[in-house]
Amino acid sequence: MKTDIEISQAVELKPIVQIAEKIGLAADDLELYGKYKAKVGYETIQKLNSRNDGKLILVTAINPTPAGEGKSTVTIGLADALNQLDCQTMIALREPSLGPVMGVKGGATGGGYAQVLPMEDINLHFTGDMHAITTANNALSAFIDNHIHQGNTLNIDSRRVIWKRVVDLNDRALRQVIVGLGGPVQGVPREDGFDITVASEIMAILCLATDIDNLKARLGNIVIGYTYDRKPVTVSQLGVQGAMALLLKDALKPNLVQTIEGTPAFVHGGPFANIAHGCNSVLATQSALKLADYVVTEAGFGADLGAEKFLDIKVPHLSKAPDAIVIVATIRALKMHGGLAKDALANEDTEALKRGFSNLKQHIENMQQYNIPVIVAINQFVSDTEAEFDVLTQLCQELNVTVRRANVWGEGGKGGLDLAKAVVEAIKQQPSNYQRLYQDSQSIEEKTQAIVEKIYHGKKVNFSAKAKAQLKTFEQYGWQHLPVCMAKTQYSFSDDATKLGAPKDFEVTIREFVPKLGAGFIVALTGDVMTMPGLPKTPAGLNMDVTSDGQAVGLF
Incomplete structure (x- = not known):
C-alpha cells in the first residue's frame, strides 16, 4: 500500500x-x-x-x-x-x-x-506565510523591549508585558525564558516566553482581516501589556502597526x-x-x-x-x-x-x-x-x-x-x-437559519457559561481569583462585548483530556483570560492547555529526509 x-x-x-x-x-x-x-x-x-x-x-x-x-x-x-x-x-x-x-x-x-x-x-x-507571521510577531517583541530600554516613555511595566515571542516549532524549552540579561547594554531583564506561531494573535488577525487597512487597524489594537498604573498599552501607542503590516502584506x-x-x-x-x-x-x-x-x-x-x-x-x-x-x-x-x-x-x-x-x-x-x-x-x-x-x-x-x-x-x-x-x-431541502450561541451584549462570564453549558454540557464554570479580577478589569476597559475563544483540550468535551465519550455535569475552570483586541476576542485558558506544545518521545521528524535529487521523504 x-x-x-x-x-x-x-x-x-x-x-x-x-x-x-x-x-x-x-x-x-x-x-x-x-x-x-x-x-x-x-x-x-x-x-x-x-x-x-x-x-x-x-x-x-x-x-x-x-x-x-x-x-x-x-x-x-x-x-x-x-x-x-x-x-x-x-x-x-x-x-x-x-x-x-x-x-x-x-x-x-x-x-x-x-x-x-x-x-x-x-x-x-x-x-512563507508562517515565517512572515513569526517575523512580524517577533519584531513587535523587539520594539517593546527597545522602547523599555530607550527610556520607556509609555511607562510600560516590564512585569506585565503579556506579548510573547513565537516560533513555528514544538519547543517546550522556550515556554518560559529570561530576556535582557548581560548588563545595561543588553536591555532590561524581564520574564518572557514563546508560543507556537499559530497561537500568535497575529495569526488570528491575519485570518480575520478583510484588507490591508483592516489588518493595520487590528494590529494597532493589540494589547501588549500594562503600565505601572495598570492601563493597557497597545501597538498603536508604540506606533509600529505600519511596519508590522508591511511584513505581512504578502x-x-x-x-x-x-x-x-x-x-x-x-x-x-x-x-x-x-x-x-x-x-x-x-x-x-x-x-x-x-x-x-x-x-x-x-x-x-x-x-x-x-x-x-x-x-x-x-x-x-x-x-x-x-x-x-x-x-x-x-x-x-x-x-x-x-x-x-x-x-x-x-x-x-x-x-x-x-x-x-x-x-x-x-x-x-x-x-x-x-x-x-x-x-x-x-x-x-x-x-x-x-x-x-x-x-x-x-x-x-x-x-x-x-x-x-x-x-x-x-x-x-x-x-x-x-x-x-x-x-x-x-x-436544497433544509434552508439554513443561522443563529449564534450568544449575543455581543452578554458579559464575558455569560458567554463563557453559555459555551460550557450548551456545547460542553458542563454544569458549572469556576473562575480563578486571577480570572475574576480580570473580568472586573475588562469590564472597566469596555471589552465585555467581545466573543470568547476557549483554549481547551481537544480530546474531551470537558477540560480533562481523559474524559472520553460525552461526560456530563462536570466543572470547567478558567485559570486566566488573555485579551486579543486585535483579533477581536478574549481567550479563556482552561485546565493545563499549553500555547507552546512539546515534541513527543519519538518525533515524526526522525523519519524525515531528503534524497540527493531533492525529493522529500517521510512526510505524512
Missing part, C-alpha cells in the same frame, strides 16, 4: 494557471510561487466583491482520538466528489504548522487519494493550490482550534464563495472547539453562514470513545460503538442549535463491518440525521459521491 507522500509524488500536477482558469481567474490575477502555487492579489479580490456567494459547507468532527478521524481528508474528498457531480466547487483549508508536522500529528493536506498538492511544499515552508493574500483531482483550493492561515479560533482566513473563504457554486471548508479539531468558533467568531465577519455542516466520525474512533482499547479497534464491537455514539450524538445536537442542516460522514476503514455501520445508521436515523459512508482515502472523489449527493440534497 502506497503512503500519502508516495501517492502525491506520483501525481502529474497541472500548472496552477490552468487550475485558476477553472474558477475564472486569468494569469494576471495570480502572483506565481513557482509552477504549482500562487497567491491571488488584492485587486482581483476587490473585483470579486460584487458577485453573489456560493453555498458554504462546514466540515467538522467528533473529538479526536489516536484512532484518527480524517477531517481534512473528507473535506478534500467531498469537494472532489461535488466537482464530479458538476457542482463547481472550491476548497478553503488552513495551512499546516511545522510544529505538528515535525511532532506527532503530521501534516494537514489530507491523505490517500484525497490530498491537496504539492503536499511537501504546503507542509513545509509553502509561500502573507495576507490567499494561496491557491490544487487537489489530486484538480479541484482548486485556497490554503491560507492556520490557527489551532484548541488554543486559537481554528479557522482559515476570511479572505480565502470569502473569495472562494465568490468564485464557486459550492465551497467546502473545515474547522480545527472537534465541533466543540473549531466549529463553535467558526460559527460564533468567524461567521460574523463573513457575508454568510454555512448552508450545511458535515460531522466526520469513524467507527474506530467511536468505539474508542466507547471504552475500547486502541489495539482492539479492528474487532467488531457494536456495544462499544453504541456507547461511543454518545460523543457523536452530542456534537450533532450541538450543531443543530445553530439551525443549520447536519449530515454525518463516516470516514471508512477496512476494519469496519456492515453490522457496525447498520448500528450507526440506525442511531443517526433516530436523531433524524442523514449518515453516509465516505471512502475518499482509497477512492478519491468517487468514494465521496453518496456523501456529496446527500449534502446537496440537504442544502
